[in-house]
Amino acid sequence: MKLNKSKFTLALIACFLMLAACKDKPESDVKADATVTEEETTSVADEQIPKAARTVEDMIIQSAGKLVEAHMDPEIEAARTVNWVYYHRFYEDTFKGIMEKELPTYVEEHPDLSADEIYDYLVYQLGSGQYSIFYDPLTAYAHGYVMPELPEGEDEIEIAKRQQTNVVILMDASGSMKAEIGGESRMSLAKQAIEDFTSQLSDDVNVSLFAYGHKGAGTAADKQLSCGSIDELYPLGAYNADSFAKAMDSFQASGWTPLAGAMEKAHNYLASYDKDGYRNIVYIVTDGVETCDGNPVAAAKQLHDSEIEAKVNIIGFDVDDEGQSQLKTVAEAGGGEYATVRNPSEFEGVLIKKWKPSMMQVMNQQGVKLHELVHQKEALIAIHDPLTNLSDRETVRITNAVAELKKKKFIDDEKANEVIEIAKEMGEMRSEHFSKIIEQKSEEARQAKDEIDAKVEAWKEKWSAELEKDE
Known part of the structure; x- marks a missing residue:
């Protein structure tokens, strides 16, 4: 089909005008556009890497690593041990590839980094930012056992x-x-x-x-x-x-x-x-x-x-x-x-x-019931389990990253071993701290249970003896 002659002429004129505008555009404007593009692609090489926490208190409140925050769902990172496959699959299938692609640039551009500085960088990228979410409930945890009413009645x-x-x-x-x-x-x-x-x-x-x-x-x-x-x-x-x-x-x-x-x-x-x-x-x-x-x-x-x-x-x-x-x-x-x-x-x-209770009341009275004991233990595990997983997984992410950097010759064996040692030391520090709190909370629950059970048992013995006298 043939174009209308007048329409073709108008289209041709429009093209010439656009080319002229591009030719006449100031050089400064072109450079400005180039600068924006460069800023958008600026690498982590120019970022200031903060010092990684070296105490449990500071690790609890640390921010999430940049890669973790950007690519990992918090629920996947904190998945309980029974659901370990959720984290494992995502880590192996997706996250490791992101690590291998993103991490080397900074280390390559900073060849003189010390082991501590490498560790700081890896925490900055791979650290967990969820510790306080589980740590605060752990420290505030109460067993919830309540002394049952042991009726004595009034005469x-x-x-x-x-x-x-x-x-x-x-x-x-x-x-x-x-x-x-x-x-x-x-x-x-x-x-x-x-x-x-x-x-x-x-x-x-x-x-x-x-x-x-x-x-x-x-x-x-x-x-x-x-x-x-x-x-x-x-x-x-x-x-x-x-x-x-x-x-x-x-x-x-x-x-x-x-x-x-x-x-x-x-x-x-x-x-x-x-x-x-x-x-x-x-x-x-x-x-x-x-x-x-x-x-x-x-x-x-x-x-x-x-x-x-x-x-x-x-x-x-x-x-x-x-x-x-x-x-x-x-x-x-x-x-x-x-x-x-x-x-x-x-x-x-x-x-x-x-006043005296019935024999049925005496027989049925209990201290801490089995379902209460089970609930207490499950509640404590539900807090502790994700917390320890977050810590262990952070350590593994960092040690795996170090292994990859060593494999690609960005760091030598000696420096790699030093970084891994720091990561393991920090992980052990966290684990020991969490375990102490768990032991303390478990002991508080045990003592409360023993006290309640003892009082209930004494009450039952007292009234069993009283009721036996009446028979």
């Missing part, structure tokens, strides 16, 4: 010490308390347990003792007398051993059981001690149910629902099944608990309400 005495507390003991002195258990009367055993309990109260806990049903002979003729016999024998106040013992000795098992009447008496007695300022606890020690025609459930509920909000705890002493059912209902109405006992040790334990 009524310990709870009472935290708040102004009034303890009113209503002692059943009906005739049935004369019955014997193991050669001693229920009354005698109950008195012993109550005195043990009250002797443990602190001075800021007020205690009072009432006896009910302690008059009469338990006959129909003296029922009215006995049911009306609800007397304060130890006035509400701090415990005094001599006075309390005298009060205990002042009555014996005798008549009927005015259970409801005793609670009504306690209600009136505590009326001025409201729940906002006091903690009111009523202990009823009895071996049977109401026998004076009262309504103990209603009396217990009124006592608990009133402004004094007293808690009614009932300890049934060798009570039959029917009696236990009735007394449990009374205790629940009074916001408290019912427990039956059949021997002195049980009586004392229930009265003081000693």
Whole structure:
């Protein structure tokens, strides 16, 4: 196809104009363009090589080598030992070729470099800049073991010490308390347990003792007398051993059981001690149910629902099944608990309400669990492993570079050996330092584990012995 004549002429003119412009361009402009090109291709020969670190502290914060920074992914350089193939393949297939191409120029242009200066240059090109990424977490590492909660619970005495507390003991002195258990009367055993309990109260806990049903002979003729016999024998106040013992000795098992009447008496007695300022606890020690025609459930509920909000705890002493059912209902109405006992040790334990764990709690309690131990070791390795790999790989890169420079006659055998010695010395210095920290952290974890395990074991032995006694 033929071009339009006018268009061809215009194109020809444009070409002549461009050639003229090039011919007329100042020489200085041409040189400027040449200078830019030279700067872009300036070799490392003109760079100032910094002194390489010679202490672990300085090596930790060193910058990444120029070639490492430009060509190596940080994740590949720090690949864990289990993934060593990632680093190995990249290093062998790619990075070694880059080293062999880039490194000789500087050494060739500086033939008088000392071994130290060659090492400085190789660190400048091949050093790792990731030490602090793993070193800082290593030095800050904590094993994470925590002492498990070893529940001890609180008994009524310990709870009472935290708040102004009034303890009113209503002692059943009906005739049935004369019955014997193991050669001693229920009354005698109950008195012993109550005195043990009250002797443990602190001075800021007020205690009072009432006896009910302690008059009469338990006959129909003296029922009215006995049911009306609800007397304060130890006035509400701090415990005094001599006075309390005298009060205990002042009555014996005798008549009927005015259970409801005793609670009504306690209600009136505590009326001025409201729940906002006091903690009111009523202990009823009895071996049977109401026998004076009262309504103990209603009396217990009124006592608990009133402004004094007293808690009614009932300890049934060798009570039959029917009696236990009735007394449990009374205790629940009074916001408290019912427990039956059949021997002195049980009586004392229930009265003081000693807390005990279940056998299952004791059996299942552990110190440092296996998965915690495994996690701790894995977490430490996860930090240490890349750190040592970074150090070892830096050393290998430098020694391989030296071998290549020696092979190509850029440095002699003596100088090559000196540089390799420096690289190995620095690598060993790093490794020893990292290992010491690992040993320290491992020892801290071991000591913490041993301490936790020992405390847990002591707790388990204590409560195993306690629970075995109860069997």
